[in-house]
Amino acid sequence: MRVLPRAAAVACAAAAGAFLLDRQRYLGLAVLGLSLLAAAVLAVLSRRVRHPSDRDVAGVDRAAALDGSLHSAHWFARHPAPPAGRHGDEEWIAFHVETAAARAAAVDWRAVYAEPFPARRGLAAVGLVLATAALSIAPSPRIAMPEWLAGQDADALIVVPSHLAGEVVEGMNALKAGQTPSREALTAVGRALEIARTDPRARRELDDLFAKAAAADPRWLDGAWNHDWDVNERPDWDEGMPALEWAYETAAARAALDDAARADEGTTEADTNGRDRQPGERGTELSRGSTSSKRPDSAILRPDARGETGTFTSFLFGRQQAQSDGGVAAGAPAAGQAASIAAALRREVVHARTDVGEPPRAPLARRPSGLGPSAVDPGVPPTGLRYDASHAARPPVVPEARRALVHDFFLRAADTGVEPRAAADRSPEGARR
Amino acid sequence: MTSAPVASQVDLFRERFERIVREVSRRIVGQDEVVRFTVISLLAGGHVLLEGIPGVGKTSLVRTLADVLHLRFSRIQFTPDLMPADIVGTNIVQEHAHGGTFFEFQPGPIFANIVLADEINRATPRTQSALLEAMQDVSVTVGKTTYALDQPFLVLATQNPREMEGTYPLPEAQLDRFFFKLRVGFPDEAALHEILHRMAQGDSDVARVMDGPEILAMRQAARAVPIAEPVQAYAVKLTLATHPGAPDAPPLVKRYVRDGASPRAALALVLGGKIHALASGRAFVSEDDIRAVALPALRHRLLLGFEGEVERVDPDGLIQELIART
Numbered sequence: 001m002r003v004l005p006r007a008a009a010v011a012c013a014a015a016a017g018a019f020l021l022d023r024q025r026y027l028g029l030a031v032l033g034l035s036l037l038a039a040a041v042l043a044v045l046s047r048r049v050r051h052p053s054d055r056d057v058a059g060v061d062r063a064a065a066l067d068g069s070l071h072s073a074h075w076f077a078r079h080p081a082p083p084a085g086r087h088g089d090e091e092w093i094a095f096h097v098e099t100a101a102a103r104a105a106a107v108d109w110r111a112v113y114a115e116p117f118p119a120r121r122g123l124a125a126v127g128l129v130l131a132t133a134a135l136s137i138a139p140s141p142r143i144a145m146p147e148w149l150a151g152q153d154a155d156a157l158i159v160v161p162s163h164l165a166g167e168v169v170e171g172m173n174a175l176k177a178g179q180t181p182s183r184e185a186l187t188a189v190g191r192a193l194e195i196a197r198t199d200p201r202a203r204r205e206l207d208d209l210f211a212k213a214a215a216a217d218p219r220w221l222d223g224a225w226n227h228d229w230d231v232n233e234r235p236d237w238d239e240g241m242p243a244l245e246w247a248y249e250t251a252a253a254r255a256a257l258d259d260a261a262r263a264d265e266g267t268t269e270a271d272t273n274g275r276d277r278q279p280g281e282r283g284t285e286l287s288r289g290s291t292s293s294k295r296p297d298s299a300i301l302r303p304d305a306r307g308e309t310g311t312f313t314s315f316l317f318g319r320q321q322a323q324s325d326g327g328v329a330a331g332a333p334a335a336g337q338a339a340s341i342a343a344a345l346r347r348e349v350v351h352a353r354t355d356v357g358e359p360p361r362a363p364l365a366r367r368p369s370g371l372g373p374s375a376v377d378p379g380v381p382p383t384g385l386r387y388d389a390s391h392a393a394r395p396p397v398v399p400e401a402r403r404a405l406v407h408d409f410f411l412r413a414a415d416t417g418v419e420p421r422a423a424a425d426r427s428p429e430g431a432r433r
Numbered sequence: 434m435t436s437a438p439v440a441s442q443v444d445l446f447r448e449r450f451e452r453i454v455r456e457v458s459r460r461i462v463g464q465d466e467v468v469r470f471t472v473i474s475l476l477a478g479g480h481v482l483l484e485g486i487p488g489v490g491k492t493s494l495v496r497t498l499a500d501v502l503h504l505r506f507s508r509i510q511f512t513p514d515l516m517p518a519d520i521v522g523t524n525i526v527q528e529h530a531h532g533g534t535f536f537e538f539q540p541g542p543i544f545a546n547i548v549l550a551d552e553i554n555r556a557t558p559r560t561q562s563a564l565l566e567a568m569q570d571v572s573v574t575v576g577k578t579t580y581a582l583d584q585p586f587l588v589l590a591t592q593n594p595r596e597m598e599g600t601y602p603l604p605e606a607q608l609d610r611f612f613f614k615l616r617v618g619f620p621d622e623a624a625l626h627e628i629l630h631r632m633a634q635g636d637s638d639v640a641r642v643m644d645g646p647e648i649l650a651m652r653q654a655a656r657a658v659p660i661a662e663p664v665q666a667y668a669v670k671l672t673l674a675t676h677p678g679a680p681d682a683p684p685l686v687k688r689y690v691r692d693g694a695s696p697r698a699a700l701a702l703v704l705g706g707k708i709h710a711l712a713s714g715r716a717f718v719s720e721d722d723i724r725a726v727a728l729p730a731l732r733h734r735l736l737l738g739f740e741g742e743v744e745r746v747d748p749d750g751l752i753q754e755l756i757a758r759t
Contacts, residue, residue: 054663058663067715067719067721068664068717068718068719068720068721068722069715069717069719071661071663071664071719071720072659072660072661072663072664072717072718072719073661073717075661075662075663076659076661079662089657089659091438091439091657092439092657092658092659092716093659094439095439095440095443095716096659096716096717099440099716100717
């Protein structure tokens, strides 16, 4: 009972905090309920213990200055029938117990021990309980927050900037629908993801937005929405943020590829047909789901400007290099190859830095991943080969924090001959050694 | 209501106890604690070893006690040439009136109620041991005959802690038979003034306030005082802690003590505690009673080791350390 006012105070403080922040409104009541439950259990347990311990009685005896009479009499009271003469004459024991009881009864125990539950503390406890209940039931108080608190936490409470929110939701909806979002929406999603990488609150907020975006699109839910995702490639939206990140990167890559294709197509067709295609025409076709996009590898493979099916390697290194591999890009890829690439990329995203507009300064070799030999092995191009940089497209933006790590771990310059230890250990030669 | 006789016994005991102490204190000044513990030992049926420098009133205390209690008193001055027969008595040849001779036992000074063994450590161990049977069994054996001593029987031995040359330290077995060892200290300034005033007026007369049967009745009442198990356990724990090998022994005991107190020490603690409680008007023993008698009951039963003897360790300090830790 003595801790009840303190428990009520803690519950009231919790309720006040929840009241101000408009979070976990029933936290105070929960704390109060747990405290009452604990008090009830303790009360039951204390009733079960009928006899105080010898040490406790000795302590009470000392506190009341009873000269050991209570301590001694307590033992005789608990052992009413000792063997005759073992601890003293029975008459003497009875006299001792009687006098000790009379002496203990004469003690002013209020002077010895403070009142365990005074009325003042009882009233305070009742008041705190009522306040806890009121704070838990009352309407949201956020408008009543102090200005300094509201101003200080404005960015913390809404970490995704408001001017981005609409475009972020638009971008999410498009991504879930399997479409390439508008450039503005894609940029907004990318910026929001950048914020979320460093701010857990932003990540939660983005997660909530993402969940709401899924619920807000009935066409997706009833399956009527026309989308580009292949059955094998469609992300599991229930994963939340990882799925959003993957979808964003794929869409960004797709947008970059579209830009490159559009530019190439415009140049070629202007040369051959004497007319330019309408801007966005190609993207519109893709987004509607062309015949090629319905193939299993449609999300990765796009017809290049010459009407040939491209591969991821052509996206990375240019078509000539890919063709020089003699198989991968020479004709239509084997069924499922692109899907394997996509699956590998889901597990291990590789961002290769490419200097657009210039020939590669050094051939890049992709290492086997830690999960096994890579399905992509472009090999080393012949020395002196010049590349057509017009087909190169800028890859998705690599976060600064990951750039050095990815570059050092997965890529190396062939002419340096320096092989990082981790990469060397993972190489097939290293494995054989 | 059976408590009324007990209550009256408690009151009577306390009243008699205070009467003895008050009467003895009329002649012995500044030694209240020694007087109280001496009376406690008398009522417990134990013997007392009084240690103090000459002139502090050891012999006067014993003589006064005998006067107050109306008991037979004898004094034995222990010297190196004292023989056991000088203490217990001897058979001497007597002649019948009609002729012929026979042996007749002539009791020694031990046949008294209160025996003062003055400077007991000056006699040889052989003579000292003549007291062993009397102190333990309240009887003496001469030849093939055992003679019982009268009750109450109390030996009050004195020894001077300073003049150790030519003395024979008491054997451990005999030390253990003393219920209490009391240190008779030098009186303080006020007590010394009072002694001088009384000497100028001549010896104070003391009244005989009690006799042997009353003392025996008080002994019986003291043994009836109940002691609770936890309090008794405290006395046992205190006794065991004097042994250097005991797990509860403090480091000082382990370092300086060779042998701890015997079971007689536990008896002295409990019985002395009972009488101390009754003398305080209580019909039960508390741990405070045990602590009150711990020093006189234990100090002569702690046998110091070599290091303790060399460093002149005071057993009282060790016992106080024990009390503080137990």
